[in-house]
Amino acid sequence: MSDQESEVLLILFGGIFFAFLMSVFVVAMVVLHRQRQIQNRQKIDNLKAEYERTILNIENEIQQETLAHVGRELHDNIGQLLSLAKLNLNSAKPEKQAEGKEFINQIIKEVRGLSKTLNLDWVEEITLDDFIKQQLQRIESTGYCQTAFDSDQSFLELPKDKKLVLIRVIQECLNNAIKHASPAHLKVHIIGDSTLRKIEITDDGYGFDTTAPSSGSGMTNLKKRMETIGGSFSLSSTVGKGTQITLNLPL
Template identity: 75%
Template sequence: MSEQESQIALIFFGGAFLAILMSTFIVSMVVLHRQRQVQNRQKLDHLKTEYEKTILNIENEIQQETLTHIGRELHDNIGQLLSLAKLNLNSTKPEKQAEGKTYINQIIKEVRSLSKTLNLDWVESVTLEDFIQQQLDKIQGTGFCQTSLDSDFSFQELKKDQKLVLIRVIQECLNNAIKHAQPDHLTIQMAKNGAFREINIIDDGLGFDTNQKSEGSGMFNLTKRMETIGGTFKLTSTVGKGTRITLLLPL
């Protein structure tokens, strides 16, 4: 074989080797891309499942609380009103019978009010600011501590699922403050902050060391719930100087 033929053969085999190498590389990239597509699809499916599970759990929790509230109202409030109405209506005195009818009208209003809470339609009918103000008023009404709400009303337009998650997370944060913080003042701030809507829940209570591991899973659950709606949960606290919780939700 001549030198020229050897060079041609070398070029031919070299080209063939490069072609095989390129083909192998391309095939590998295609396979890798498809694997990543499958993984991403599985990840999205998992996130969707977790999201739906979280929303369902929150709805169940709120419904259970609602039923507990209704049971308490039926026993403590409406039950007492019915007893008073019965006593007055059984009286022969016209003024007592009139008072009994007044009680009946009050009972009707109370029952109508309770019926509205049997489903979650109230979530759509109330703004997040109104809900928070109601919660803070209840806390202050017990004499537990002073409360305040400062809002720029940037949370007026929320999807029902977002509102459900925020309602539950805020409820849990307020419950934790009541159970553990012993504050003199509890403040909630709501405002737009750049590309986010931000809620700060601030108390001047006992505070705690965030470096110490908690035995419960409360903070982890709150973090995961915020993640299901694309938000974040952040907590900072100092012993003796209170606690600050920040909830961020992208606009």
């Protein structure tokens, strides 16, 4: 075999070997790409499943609280109104009977109000600002502490699912402040810009050491719930100086 033929064979085998390597490389890249696609699809499915579980759990929690509230109202409020209506209607005095009819009208209004709370339609009807105002007014009406609310109305436009999550997270934050912080003042501040909306919940209560290990999972659950709607949860606290919680939700 001549040198020229040897060179041709060498080039030919080299080309075949290079083509083989390129084929292996292409196949490997295709397989890797498919694996990443599968992993990404699994991540998306997991996120969707977590989101659906979160919404379902929140709906169940709110419905349970609503049923407990309805039970208390039926026993403490409507039950008392019915007793008063019965006493007045049984009276022979016309003014008492008229008063009894007024009690009946009041009972009808109370029952209608309770019936509206038995489903979650109220979530679509109320703005997040109005919900926070209601919560703070209830806290202040008990004489527990003074409250304040300031908003630039960044959260007026919200889909029901995101609003539901925020309502539950805010409820938990306010309840934790009341139960554990014993504040004199409790404030909620809403502010946003072109990229981010933010809810700050601040109290001047006991505060705590955020580096100390916690036996509960409350903060972790709140973080996860915010993550399911694409938001974030952060907390800063100093012993004796209170706590600030920030809920961020990108636009």
